[in-house]
Amino acid sequence: MRLPLRHFPFIVSFVLLSSVIFLSCEDPLPPYIPPQKNLQGIFVSHDETTVLFATGYWGSTPFTSYDYDPIKPETFRGYTVTFGIKNIYEETFQGKVNIQGKIEIWPEGFPDDKSTLSITKEMIMTGSSFDPITSVATMNPNSVLYIESKVKFQTDNGKFFNQFAAVENIQDGKWTKSIYYRPLSVVARMSVQLFDNLEPVSIEQKFFITFQARYYKEPA
Numbered sequence: 001m002r003l004p005l006r007h008f009p010f011i012v013s014f015v016l017l018s019s020v021i022f023l024s025c026e027d028p029l030p031p032y033i034p035p036q037k038n039l040q041g042i043f044v045s046h047d048e049t050t051v052l053f054a055t056g057y058w059g060s061t062p063f064t065s066y067d068y069d070p071i072k073p074e075t076f077r078g079y080t081v082t083f084g085i086k087n088i089y090e091e092t093f094q095g096k097v098n099i100q101g102k103i104e105i106w107p108e109g110f111p112d113d114k115s116t117l118s119i120t121k122e123m124i125m126t127g128s129s130f131d132p133i134t135s136v137a138t139m140n141p142n143s144v145l146y147i148e149s150k151v152k153f154q155t156d157n158g159k160f161f162n163q164f165a166a167v168e169n170i171q172d173g174k175w176t177k178s179i180y181y182r183p184l185s186v187v188a189r190m191s192v193q194l195f196d197n198l199e200p201v202s203i204e205q206k207f208f209i210t211f212q213a214r215y216y217k218e219p220a
Contacts, residue, residue, distance in 0.1 A: 038089045041190055041203030044082040044146060051079055051153055051209055053162050056176075056216030078150035079209075081105070082125075083190040085147070085201055087139040093195065094138045097121060097130065101192030101200070103149050107164035108185040108206060113155040119192050123147050137194070147190065153211075161186070162211040177215040183208040 055064040081103065087093055101119040106112075124130045125146040130137045137145060153161035165181035172178075185208055193200040 036199065038087065038093065038198050039194065039201045040086045040088045041192070041201035042084040042086050042144065043188070043190075043203055043205035044084050046081045046188070046207055046209075047079050049079070051161070051211050053153075053160055053211065053213040054216065055213075057218040058216060060219065062218075079153065081149050081151050081188055083147045083149070083203060084144040085139075085192065085194055086144045087141055090141055092138065092140045093198065094136065095195050095197070097124075097135050097137045097194060098196050099124070099192060099194055101190065103147075103151065103188065103190050105151050105153075105186055105188045106155070107161060108187050110164060111187075113157065113159055113164070115152050115155050115161075117149055117151060119147060119149070119190070123149055145194065147192070151188070153209075160213075161209075162213050165211050175217055177217070179213040179215075181211040181213070183210050 053065070056062070083103070099119055099121055103117045103119060104114045106114040121130075121132065121135060124132075124137075125148050126132075129139060129143060130145060139145060155161070161184065162179075162181055165184040167179055168182045169180040170178070171180075185206055187204060187206050189202065189204040191200065191202045
C-alpha cells in the first residue's frame with residue numbers, strides 16, 4: 001500500500017529525530033566541571049585569655065618565653081585561634097585531603113611583622129567529618145571543617161607582639177617586674193587549599209588581644 005505524499009515529511013522528520021536521539025545516547029557525557037564557588041572561609045573563635053610574655057631567670061637559668069603558663073613560666077601554653085572551611089554548594093564533597101596553606105597573624109598596621117604557621121592535617125578538629133587515617137573528608141552542604149591553630153606572638157623576624165602595644169602600667173617588685181599593656185588590635189588570616197580539584201579559600205579577621213610581660217630577676 002502506498003502512502004500519500006503528504007505523509008513523507010513526517011516520516012523523514014521522525015527518522016532523523018530518532019537517529020539524533022540514538023546517536024546522543026552513544027555519545028559520552030561531557031566532563032563534570034564543578035562551580036567556581038564551592039567553599040568559604042569563616043572565622044570561628046579566639047582565646048579570651050591574656051597573653052603572657054616572660055624573660056629573665058627561672059632559678060639560675062636565663063630564659064625567654066611567650067604565651068607562657070603562669071604556673072611554669074618556661075612552658076609554652078599556646079593561644080588558640082580557630083577557622084573554618086564551609087561547603088556553600090548544594091552538593092556533598094568527598095575526597096582525599098591534600099591540605100596546603102598557612103595562618104598568619106600580625107599587629108594591625110604592621111603587615112610586614114607577621115607570625116606565620118603552616119597548616120597541617122593534624123590541625124583539623126575531630127568531629128569535622130574528617131578521617132585522619134584515610135585523610136578523606138566528607139563535606140555535606142553547609143557543613144564546616146574546623147581548623148584549630150596554636151599561634152605564636154613572635155614575628156617571623158624575631159619581634160614580640162607586646163613591642164607593638166602601648167604600656168598602661170608597670171609594677172616593679174622584689175623578684176619580678178610586670179608590664180601591663182593596653183589591648184592590641186591584631187589581624188589573623190587563613191589561606192588554605194583543602195582539595196586539589198576545588199578552589200582555595202582565604203579569610204581575614206581583626207580582634208583585640210591583651211598582653212602582659214614579666215621580667216624574672218636573677219636571684220641574689
